[in-house]
Amino acid sequence: MHLNALKRSPIFFGVSVALAAIALQVAFKDEIPLAYGICTVCHARDLLSWLVNHLAKFQMDSPAFATQALVLTPVGLVAGSFVASRRTAEFKIGNPSNFVLMFLSGALVSMIGLVIMSCPTRIILRTAFGDTLGLLAAVGLFGGLALAVLVMKRRR
Amino acid sequence: MCFVGGFRDFLLVKDTALLEGLMAFFVTTWLAVLLLRSTGVLVTQYPALQEAVLSTYGVVSVVGGLLIGFVSTLSGGCPFRHHVLLGQGRLDSGVYFLGFYTGIFIYFQVVVFLLKGLF
Numbered sequence: 001m002h003l004n005a006l007k008r009s010p011i012f013f014g015v016s017v018a019l020a021a022i023a024l025q026v027a028f029k030d031e032i033p034l035a036y037g038i039c040t041v042c043h044a045r046d047l048l049s050w051l052v053n054h055l056a057k058f059q060m061d062s063p064a065f066a067t068q069a070l071v072l073t074p075v076g077l078v079a080g081s082f083v084a085s086r087r088t089a090e091f092k093i094g095n096p097s098n099f100v101l102m103f104l105s106g107a108l109v110s111m112i113g114l115v116i117m118s119c120p121t122r123i124i125l126r127t128a129f130g131d132t133l134g135l136l137a138a139v140g141l142f143g144g145l146a147l148a149v150l151v152m153k154r155r156r
Numbered sequence: 157m158c159f160v161g162g163f164r165d166f167l168l169v170k171d172t173a174l175l176e177g178l179m180a181f182f183v184t185t186w187l188a189v190l191l192l193r194s195t196g197v198l199v200t201q202y203p204a205l206q207e208a209v210l211s212t213y214g215v216v217s218v219v220g221g222l223l224i225g226f227v228s229t230l231s232g233g234c235p236f237r238h239h240v241l242l243g244q245g246r247l248d249s250g251v252y253f254l255g256f257y258t259g260i261f262i263y264f265q266v267v268v269f270l271l272k273g274l275f
Contacts, residue, residue, distance in 0.1 A: 011175050014180030026197060034200055040235035045260050052261075073238055081243025096247035105231035106238070106255025107262065109224055113235070114263045115271065117219035120159040120234035123221065124178065128185035130200055132208035133205045137221035144225025145160060149167045151230070 021125060031065050035129040039122035041113035043073035158237040160228040 021037025036042065046066040053067045083093040113119045116137055118126060123141055126134025161252070162174035194196040208214045228234050233241070235237035235256060 010181040014177035015184045018181045018184035077239040078243040081240040084243030085244040093245045103249040103255035106252040107259030110256045110259035111263045112220050121236045131202050131215050132205045133217045137217040140218035140221025142227040144222040148226045148229030
């Protein structure tokens, strides 16, 4: 009973993902940049670059290692979530709302994320690695978050 | 484990579930990096804080983080969370996912050329 409760704890999840990210960093340390174990936007870029360069024979301007290895992190995220949600009966096709805003949000976040070379998860990872630029991005992230929360509170 | 969702839930409704996961992720990574640096497995070399703050990329990092934080909070979570929600069947996150990958494609076709003069 106690072990099952631990497995469902967010702390267990945070520790597991951190250890997985560190393990990947150590395993591929000569081929990937620092603090690259988990990053939604960077790995998505690598996946898309590989697919476009190899399958569509269309050259995308991306780092060399991104065109050599097929990075399947985004696929794993979605697949893992699907399997887990089917097991816990949480899978439900939801009603869509606000298509345009969600599409634009996704596009904006990925474009800005590629400029600063981090998604919010990698910003935390870089900060934990001691990257001062990651720390500055985290400060900006928190500021933007606080601003959005103020906007949400005013809307109510 | 979502930076955006964790702090947003905490600031709005004082719910610490996602924040606990985020803090566990940060502390575990920080301790692991300390250990790996001390044993020589990982070598990290980063600019000093003052140098980073005064650099162009430092300013871009702050502004970029601000924009990502703002847009992600209003969209309901960071990209990590939207990938997970897509696996749970949320069609909103599916549309976000499509926009996300379209944005990556547009970045390499348009934005990267506009930014060449900046860095």
